[in-house]
C-alpha cells in the first residue's frame with residue numbers, strides 16, 4: 535500500500551502569527567505549497583461550519599486558522615473561496631448567519647478571500663464510490679481548481695469521530711444529507727457513503743484544526759479540549775488515522791476508518807504513514823472523552839421486525855430531550871431524517887420505533903437540549 539505523509543506541527547493558541555507559522559511549516563513538511571497549488575488557482579477552503587456556533591465553542595473551524603491558511607495561499611498567488619454546506623437548509627440567509635456567528639465573514643474582508651453563496655446542487659458521477667455511484671454535491675466544488683478540506687478535530691455521537699473524511703460530507707447540499715442518512719441508516723453503510731463522498735470531493739490537501747478540539751458529546755454539544763496540534767496531509771484517510779490515535783481511540787473503532795481498511799484505502803495503522811514534524815507522542819491524550827453513543831449491533835436482517843425493535847430499544851442508545859433547556863426552535867424536527875420528531879406544546883418528542891439513531895437532533899440543537907441515553911443493558915454489555 536502506498537505510504538502517505540502526515541504533518542504534525544505544534545500550536546497551542548489561536549494567536550495569528552503562531553497559527554500562520556504552523557501552516558507555513560505544514561506546507562513545508564508536505565514538500566512545499568507549489569507541489570499542490572498553481573499560482574492563479576482558485577482554491578476552495580471547505581471548512582467545518584456545522585451551525586451557528588462561536589469560535590470558542592470549538593464546534594467549527596476556527597476563524598484564525600482559516601484566516602492564516604487563506605493568507606498563506608493568497609500571498610502565494612492563489613484565489614481563495616471559503617465555503618461549506620452546514621446542517622439544515624442550504625440558503626444564502628442561513629450562510630450569512632453561519633459566516634457571521636462563526637467569525638468567518640470578517641476573514642473575507644481582511645484577506646481578500648470570497649465567501650461562497652452559491653447554493654445550487656449538481657449531480658455528478660462517482661465511479662470510485664461503493665454505494666454512491668453518483669451523488670448530489672454543491673456546485674461550488676465544480677467552480678474551483680482545487681479543494682482543501684479544513685476540518686476540526688472532534689468527537690461525533692453517530693460516527694464516533696469527525697475529521698478530514700467526514701468533513702467532506704459537507705459538500706452534499708443542505709437537507710440532501712438527511713436523505714442519505716435515511717437511505718443508509720446503519721452506521722456501517724453510512725460510513726461507506728462518507729468515504730464515497732470524500733472520494734468524490736477529492737481534496738488536494740486536508741488540514742485539521744486540532745489546536746482546540748471537542749471531546750464528549752461532539753460534534754456540537756461537547757466540551758472544548760486543548761490538543762495543540764495542526765495536522766495536514768494529502769490523504770484525509772491517513773490524516774484521520776493519526777488524529778484518532780491522538781485522542782484515545784483505536785483507529786479501527788472509527789467506522790469510516792474501518793471501511794477504509796476493508797477497501798484497501800489505508801491500513802488503519804502507522805505502517806503506511808510517514809509522520810513529518812513533531813513526534814505523535816507529544817500530543818496523545820489518553821483521557822480524551824469519547825461519546826457515549828457508541829453501540830453494538832445485536833440484531834440481524836433475518837430477524838422479524840418486532841424482535842429487532844424489541845432488542846434495539848433495550849440495547850441501542852437513544853436521544854432524550856431536555857424540555858427545560860429547549861427553546862422550541864424546531865431545528866431538531868427539521869433535521870430528523872425519518873421525521874419521527876413531533877412538536878407538542880412547543881417541545882420535541884421522538885417516536886423511537888422509527889428512530890435511526892443518527893443523532894442529527896443532538897448535532898444541530900443550538901441549546902444542548904438533546905442528550906444521548908445508553909440503556910442499562912448496553913452499559914452492562916460494553917466497557918465504554
Ligand code: SF4
Nearest residue numbers: 860861863864866899
Ligand atoms: S431540542 Fe434543541 S433543536 Fe429541538 S426544539 Fe429544542 S432547542 Fe430546538
Ligand code: SF4
Nearest residue numbers: 870889890892893895
Ligand atoms: S430522533 Fe434524532 S436520532 Fe432519531 S432519527 Fe431523528 S434525528 Fe436521528
